[in-house]
Amino acid sequence: MIEMNNIAVRCEGVTKTYGSGSTEVHALRGIDLEVRKGELMMLVGPSGSGKTTLISIIAGVLDRDGGECEVFGSDFNEMNSRERALYRSQNVGFVFQLFNLIPALTAAENAAAPLMIRGLKRREALDRACEVLDRVGLGDRTRSLPSELSGGQLQRVVIARAIVHNPRLIVCDEPTSALDHETGHKVMELLHNVAIGIDRVLIVVTHDARIFEFASRIASMDDGHIMQVVNSHHDLEQKKEN
């Protein structure tokens, strides 16, 4: 029982197929994966192996075709779309490769969006967003528009937006691949420092071997399967050599 309560995300035999007939793509062919509370789980694998598809299903923005998937004891398949939206607004934070920051909004307004979605008053939401921006080192850029910020700063705004509402699950798709290596490393370090929590799970999809060091565990995928789950990137390399 204790072991079970420690599990935040549990996937069993998850399948997903896009399209039908001749255009059919089996993106996930039966995924078994468990992510524990407090973990930063990295998902690695070649392009097209199904990493984005898997985190989309875990984050509840995409329907699975088969198998089981529970996130903090809840199953998105048992919710209607309104309940799912509500669940996401309370429990999920997102970090995107291309930021997806609204160009017309300032850093603080962008970071405050999840709070406004949850119905907080604008003033209150902006105050909270400014506090979080301060934590990610952008306390002096709260009024800047995305067009006035560098890539690293943009990703820090995105991280602020992902944690501002204190979600239990944060999914990140290639958070560093639009950044140069040094900036990417710094951003990952920041994410590691501000986002990890005892009751929280981070799932980070990445190609970037230089950030493997921040992972609690690393799952490698290929062609819709989880090939292996290792405890550190050293294990990953060792097993590859074998």
Next chain:
Amino acid sequence: MNFIALKMLIGDRAKYLGIIFGLAFASLLITQQMAIFLGLMTRTYGFLTDTPQPDIWVVDPKVQYIDDLKPLRETDVLRVRGVEGVAWAVRLYKGLLKARLPNGTFQNCIVVGLDDETLIGGPPVILEGELSNLRHNDAIIVDNVGADGKLANVTPDGRRIPLRIGDTMELNDHRAIVAGICRVTRTFQSQPVVYTTYSRATVFAPRERKLMSFVLVKANPGYDLSELCQRIRKTTGLAAYTKDEIKTITVRYYMKYTGIPVNFGITVILGFIVGVAIAGQTFYNFTQDNIRYFGTLKAMGASDFMLLKMVLLQAAMVGGIGYGMGVGAASTFSFLSGRTELSFCMPWQLLVASAVAIALICIISSFLSMWRIVKLEPAIVFKT
């Protein structure tokens, strides 16, 4: 969220202004065309507006609108006077007569002949001279637009000398002396209007067996007007209408037998379509350009309801501004053209009607966008 919606909209300045101009244009076109249409319709009963004294107009039963002149017998006025409840009944002549101007050209004029004793039915505003001047020999009162325009004397070198008190002209080969200048509501045909007495009008007019156009009736206090009309109809066999009734049949006649409503209707519909086309397309493009951000909000947990509210708010904002600009432009236009041949009439009902039209345009325009957003898969946020 409202604030995010508005900032998103205003942030895309080019599209924002594009949508507003589309809506402003549609609103201008719709409001202005309807205003001109209503203005023209009020002109159809301009003569009624200028002749407010009678409660009831008695005419030939075949008359279909106020300018449809079908003469009555002279004795009819006496028969109407005999009906119970009639306080007074007077004759009125109205006809189209040829005026010969000093330079030899001819101009058709509307000639109104007033009851010799009472002069009831005279012009609403007298600018120069006075109504009783009509009692002088050969006296007429002409309207100022006619006096300055169509009846003005054009000298050989092209100068226009307005008709003034004391000037003479010929009406149907009879001498007439201008004894006053008045102002009348612009008529539908825009001909000069000449007032004179009934007996003089019948001298001016070509000889015919029947000449009297209307009997104007005032009811005794306390009599129900429609009952009195009934009674006049029954006892005289003539048609009798209250002011409002004859106004209504006149407007109805013009609506039915002239192409005017259809022509204006087509322009209004075109304005509507252009509005939907420009605003709708630009609005949809705006949504499409921002679909990634709508998707991001959706992924972060914004419900469809919230997003639709955002779209509706955006539509309401551009709609409100576009409507205001269009109506403002139409009002300015109407103000500037106040002294020209154009007719404008902008009652509040018209403003409500064009507001409804613009609101419809906005709803139709945002419909596609809303549909796009409802169908939007939040999973697109991970697409690069």
